[in-house]
Amino acid sequence: MGLDMNDIKLDTSAQQASGEPIVQMRSLNKHFGSLHVLQNIDLEVAQGEVVVVIGASGSGKSTMIRCINGLEEFQSGELRVDGHDLAPHGKASRALQTIRTEVGMVFQQFNLFPHLSVRDNVTLAPMKVRGLARTDAVTIAERLLDRVGIRDQADKYPSQLSGGQQQRVALARALAMEPRLMLFDEPTSALDPEMIGEVLDAMRELAKDGMTMIIVTHEMGFAREVADRVIYIHQGEIVEQGVPEDVFDNPRNERTQNFLARVL
Ligand code: ADP
Ligand code: MG
Numbered sequence: 001m002g003l004d005m006n007d008i009k010l011d012t013s014a015q016q017a018s019g020e021p022i023v024q025m026r027s028l029n030k031h032f033g034s035l036h037v038l039q040n041i042d043l044e045v046a047q048g049e050v051v052v053v054i055g056a057s058g059s060g061k062s063t064m065i066r067c068i069n070g071l072e073e074f075q076s077g078e079l080r081v082d083g084h085d086l087a088p089h090g091k092a093s094r095a096l097q098t099i100r101t102e103v104g105m106v107f108q109q110f111n112l113f114p115h116l117s118v119r120d121n122v123t124l125a126p127m128k129v130r131g132l133a134r135t136d137a138v139t140i141a142e143r144l145l146d147r148v149g150i151r152d153q154a155d156k157y158p159s160q161l162s163g164g165q166q167q168r169v170a171l172a173r174a175l176a177m178e179p180r181l182m183l184f185d186e187p188t189s190a191l192d193p194e195m196i197g198e199v200l201d202a203m204r205e206l207a208k209d210g211m212t213m214i215i216v217t218h219e220m221g222f223a224r225e226v227a228d229r230v231i232y233i234h235q236g237e238i239v240e241q242g243v244p245e246d247v248f249d250n251p252r253n254e255r256t257q258n259f260l261a262r263v264l
Contacts, residue, residue, distance in 0.1 A: 028077030104174030164195025
């Protein structure tokens with residue numbers, strides 16, 4: 001596909017220079033009513049690290065990563081993202097607005113704007129949120145669409161594209177904000193099998209280019225290949241984590257063993 005993510009800028013802010021982890025989550029607790037969805041989660045993610053989160057449906061994977069860009073509130077604990085503190089119950093904070101511009105997210109459902117062309121999907125946030133001039137936003141959009149292999153689709157509307165193409169537009173759209181961190185929530189789960197590879201390829205290139213990524217996925221082969229670290233969540237708790245070889249080939253926790261026996 002000729003993907004080349006080389007000149008996606010990874011900016012060198014003070015946090016990066018200091019080597020401070022981009023995500024610092026300490027004893028984070030999250031409840032939905034009486035359901036204790038996240039239980040004392042401790043998670044640090046370093047600059048440039050690729051972390052893959054695995055676990056059964058309903059274990060809290062989405063909720064955990066949605067806390068990181070403030071799509072979910074949490075009730076207690078500490079959360080610092082790229083040097084900005086997110087407070088418990090902190091929906092409207094200034095830090096949250098900043099974080100949302102620095103953290104990109106790709107969802108299972110592509111969530112493209114159906115009434116906008118592919119190009120306009122990608123230019124919208126850079127123009128509205130970052131104040132880029134249209135010509136500059138278009139230049140960036142076309143470069144990114146080229147990188148994910150769909151520049152020739154720029155004038156089409158989302159409904160005219162395959163699922164794999166739509167998800168690559170979603171990726172280009174997130175990258176157009178030059179995020180410091182990318183979150184992926186089962187980005188290939190809604191795709192027909194033959195389209196999974198093209199999306200994973202684009203993500204693989206991004207990882208190679210040094211992007212910090214947290215990826216929830218059931219694609220275990222991909223996880224093994226790209227992850228610096230794999231985290232296994234069970235009923236709202238991180239019960240095991242480590243390099244892919246350790247977690248996949250030598251899981252120590254019985255719950256991890258049972259989960260992997262079902263999915264591998
Ligand atoms: P996963 O992504 O691992 O499948 P989720 O984070 O989506 O798990 O969900 C964890 C638990 O929280 C599940 O029991 C789910 O039903 C519940 N849950 C998720 N979102 C909500 C919500 N908005 N309101 C109430 N319960 C929720
Ligand atoms: Mg989920």
